[in-house]
Amino acid sequence: MRIHLAGVFVDDQQKALRFYTETLGFQLKHNIPLGDDAWITVVSEEAPEGTELLLEPDDHPAVRPFKRALVEDGIPSTSFAVDDVEAEHERLMARGVRFVQPPTDLGTVIVAVFDDSCGNLIQIVAEKRQP
Secondary structure, eight states, rough: OOOEEEEEESSSSSHHIIIIIIOOOOOEEEEEETTTTEEEEEEEOTTTTTTTTEEEEESSSTHHHHHHHHHHHHOOSSEOOOOOOHHHHHHHHHHHHHHEEEEESSSSEEEEEOOOOOSSSSEEEOOOOOO
């Protein structure tokens, strides 16, 4: 068994698509219109046949209060692996991404957290090389 699809609830699918592709560097996999919304997934350029991230509309009544509570408590909606958190932090800062937590050494990992501009906090993480 393996993970095929994971999702993040977004307040504007088109804005999220631009952010996740143009700013973060993911590739569009699917963009299938479904009435007022769409089935939009993106994938890592490093693994185009890997796990898809669904940019899911947050219009269900339970979702927006849940997202607000996570953001208010500083809890990321999801986590993306990177090779070098400091380098990714610099790259994304140069693209205008707002970080709410700079690169932080937590012992076995280094993490940073940014605002995806679509109502979520996203964590990037890199495992530290063990001697």
